[in-house]
Amino acid sequence: MTAAINKRGSILRQLIALLLAGAAVLAVILFFVVQGFARQLAEESQDNILNASVTAILDTAAVQQGELTLDLPYSAFSMLGNLSDDRVFYAVYSDRTFLTGYSDLPQIGTPSPERPLFETVTYQGEDIRIINAARRLVSEGRLVTLTASVAQTRNGQIATLNRISQNAAALGLGFFLLTALMAYLAARSAIGPLQRLAASVSRRGPQDLRPVAAPVPAEMVPLVGALNNFMDRLTISLARSEDFIAEAAHRIRTPLATVRTHAENTLHRVERDENRASLREMIRAIDDSSRAAGQLLDHAMVTFRTDHLEEEEIDLSALAQDMVHRLGPLAELRDISMICNTPAPVVIHGDPILLQNALRNLLDNAIKYSPAEGDIEVSVTASETQAILTVRDSGAGFPVGDITELTKRFARGSNVDGIVGSGLGLTIVDEVTRAHNGALSITNNPKGTGGCVTLALPSPS
């Protein structure tokens, strides 16, 4: 039973969210920076051309025969027309006396000849960029300050800015999308080792409690250290409990044998029928218990040996014949005939003790669940890659519903009431098969009654 995992948040989502937020902020900053530069550049270029225009106008001012003359150069305004189709205004003052141009054009401050003034103001309902520049002239021995303003509406500039803004927005969006993609990839690669570790741990077999040996990034060293440590402790604890079970079973079996001997002796001596019956009942229970203790020991042994498999070349056919021979007397007790169908030797790599144990458990079960005078068939065949051992009986078969459950510890079929058993037999068979990289299949005999257990073990190539 696995406890529900208490889940909160996701590192991947959190990472992506953080990186995306960062990218969005950067994209917005990029947009405004580009727009700001563009605005500055557009303003500067308009200012420069206004400055060139006003300079050209002031340059033509001269005093001729005591009279101030001003000869507006054609280029002063046509250069503004080159920049855009914007409206142009101008005004020229001599010492605050209006000379020519647009008399209602706003005057911004008092410029010095060295430094013209720029400003954006509203005129005739439109935003205009205006420059105000000054020049000093000497007229009839008197210093005259000539100031000229040139102004231009900003439609062209705004159109340019809008175009640049659109480009900047596209740039920002592209930047954001690119960083979003990179954020996703970065986040994926950051949690990659975590996922690989999780996959490698969950891929392990139930018995595999080795420490994680694959290299991990520095950040994961504490986690993997803790995991390894935990598995160490688990291994020790498991070994201890197996040891404890084996020890306990062993300690119970010996006194049980003594109790059984005494009970049999007593059975010969008592004469009253009800006493003999209860003694037989007692012997049966003792048999049951000692058998369970034996299987617990077997299981402990199997568990130990599967961790330290001692493989050698063995002939599965000979092994089967030997086991059938050994259990022959037990079968004869119930008039069950056992047939060993082994046409040829089948050699595999395996642990003979474990395989014997498994086969004995299978045959034990077959004898136990077969009716009196039933048949049991053991056959060993070989295909190119596999050695197949099959045990068929003529018993009640397996209950269809819980075939997959039967290999679990202490699980017993639902149709075995009244027959003693520990529920460990098939567990042992399953563990042995797995230890040999084989497959166990439990089916019912399609022809007639009885169960059929097949062990498919890989044969050496």
Added chain:
Amino acid sequence: MRYLGLALALLITPLSAAGFEVEDHARFGPSDAAQVVRVISTGDIPVFSPAIAKFLELNPDVAVDYTVASSTQLMLALNKEGAEFDVAISSAMDLQTKLANDGRTRRHQSAATETLPAWAKWRDNLFAFTQEPAAIVLSRSAFDGLDMPQTRQDLIAILRQHPERFRGRIGTYDLRASGLGYLFATQDARTSETFWRLTEVMGGLDARLYCCSSQMIDDVASGDLAVAYNVLGSYAKAREDLTRFEVVLPADFTTVMLRTALIPSASEQPELAGQFIDHLLEVAWSETPLESYPFTPINQNRGEADASLRRIRMGPGLLVYLDQFKKRSFLNEWESAILQP
């Protein structure tokens, strides 16, 4: 009612009612029309009546009230008087540009204006519908035995060689009276210094000053004048008595004026005004020359084909010669060249 009253007043006393000088006036279309487009123009009525007739044909419930004024009076009417007109048509590009620059015009955008090339409109306020070169008109009889001059330099040389033949028989615009003459002269002066030499020579030969192209052409046709300088070529070429004179587009450079239309900001029916302008543009820019278009077809890329044609560019540059200082000094210069004692 007010406009109708105004129109009637114009009909009855066309020369004094509006406060500016009206040269001519006409009303086209049904007298009970629902809408009246009031047009003020520097163009003569016969020149524009075919285009107007076509417009009325397409818009039967509209009448056109057509007032002719000089470009200066037109400027006065729209700028100072604030008279209510829906469309202003003028050959004085500088004054039209000033009106547009000073915010006295309305923006107009339509399918027709979209088709214009960039040089034929300004700020979507000013729309060109003609290209009219400034020509030299020469009397064939006066040049009997002489080569017809093809450039200003040729003309100067001939005038200098035969002062007696040409004395008192040279005509040009009086820049003080004619906006178009002033525009042509300033553009000439901007392009080449030859203009001033020619003016000196013409002044030395007691040049006669005119208000209008048509009178100059009349006088050349009648033999009174031998040379008329800076005459609207389109007017001259439209004359039936073309055999008496030759129209020369100077090969050194020919200034090309664009006649433009605009919608004054005082117009109270800008949509109708826009329709009228669109009609004018469609007639002008049609691929095939239309009978209702009295000018040399605008759509034949003449400017591009002939390098000597210099189209006057619409834009703030035109404001320069309207500056009172600039204008005064230019006219002073011109007067001292043309009016020689």
